[in-house]
Amino acid sequence: MRLARRRLSGAGDPSVDLTARIGTVELSSPVMTASGTAGYGVELAGAFDLASIGAVVTKSLAAFAWDGNPPPRLHPTAQGMLNAVGLQGPGIEHWLDHVVPDLVASGATVVASIWGRSIADYRAAAELLAAAPTEVVAVEVNLSCPNLEGRRSIFAHDPALSARVIEATAPCGRPRWAKLSANTDRIVEVAEAVATAGAEAVTCVNTMLGFAYDRETLRPSLAAGGGGLSGRAIHPIAVRAVHDVHEALPDLPIIGVGGVASGWDAAELLLAGASAVQVGTASFANPSATADVQRELLEWMHEQGIRVIDEIGALA
DSSP: OEEOSOOOOOTTOTTOBOOEEETTEEESOSEEEOTTSSOSSSTTTTTSOGGGSSBEEOOOBOSSOBOOOOSOOEEEETTEEEEOOOOOBOOHHHHHHHTHHHHHHHTOOEEEEEOOSSHHHHHHHHHHHTTSOTTEEEEEEEOOSBOOSTTOOBGGGOHHHHHHHHHHTGGGOSOEEEEEOSSSTTHHHHHHHHHHHTOSEEEEOOOEEEOOBOTTTOSBSBTTBOEEEESGGGHHHHHHHHHHHHHHOTTSOEEEESSOOSHHHHHHHHHHTOSEEEEOTHHHHOTTHHHHHHHHHHHHHHHHTOOBTHHHHTTO
16 A cells, blocks of 8 residues: 555644545645646645645646646636646656755655557557656546547546546556546446546546626637536536446445535535545635645544545445
8 A cells, every 4th residue: 555655633633533535545635736737747746745646636737748728728717717738738748857856855745647649659658657756646547638539528527438548548657537527418428438447546626617708809718618517606506426336336345526615615525525635726815725725624624523525425
C-alpha cells in the first residue's frame, strides 16, 4: 500500500484520523486539489502547505505540449464559471524535468492527470509517467476529451472506449483513477467498464457542458463557443453521480468533485459514497480553499463524534 509521507492531526485533535484509502493508495487526508484548478506544480504553495493535504492533482498533461484554445477562455457565472482553456500544457517530459522537482521538495503527495486525443496519446502519456518519482502515487485519467479517431465522441460517454483507454494506460505503473463525466446517462455503465479494465477508482465528476453570451457584444462569451461549467452550481449533480455510482458499484472507490467549497460540501460527497474529495473552482476566489475545506471537514467530524473517514458513509 502506498502511504503519503505526512499524517495530518488537524486542529490539534488527535482523536480524529483523516487517513483516506483509495484502492491501494493511502493518503493522509481525503481532501485534494482538483485537476485544472491548482496548476502543474507549487502554484498554491504560498496559500497553504501542500504537504498538509491529501494530494495535489495536476492540471491534465499530454505526451506533447499543447497551446489550448484562444482567449477569452474563462467566464464567471452566478454560482461558478465556464471555462474553455482547452487543456493547455507543457507536456509530460517538461513537467517531469522542470516542475516535479519543486513539487517533491514541497513534500506534496502528487496525482498526475493525463489526457489524449486518441488511445495512442493516452498510452504515450502513461509510458512517460513510468519515469515519475514515487511521490506521484496515482494517475488520474481524464476521459472527458474528444476522441479524434473514428466516431469523434467523448471518451467518457462511451463505456467501451473508456475501457480501452484505461487498458492502454497500464504502462504508467501506478494506480489509475478514471475521471468520469456526468454529461451522460451512462456514467454507471462507464464506471463499471473502467473498473473492469483496471481502474482502481473513479473520479466523479468533470465539468458540465455550458454556454453563455456576452451582454455587450451578443457574441459567445468564450472564444471556443461552449465550455465546461464548474463551481457551486454543479454540486448537487456531483453528489447524485457519486450516489448512483456507489449504489450500483459499492466496492469501487470514488473521488467526489464538483462545487466543493466548504467542509459540509465535502461531507455530502462522503455521505453519498465517496472515499475522498477534490476542491477545484473555489480555489480561484480563495487560493487556500483546499486547506479550509479540510479544516472544516475535520471540525465537522469532531462535532459529529466521527473518528475515521470510513465511518461517514455508514451514516447515510
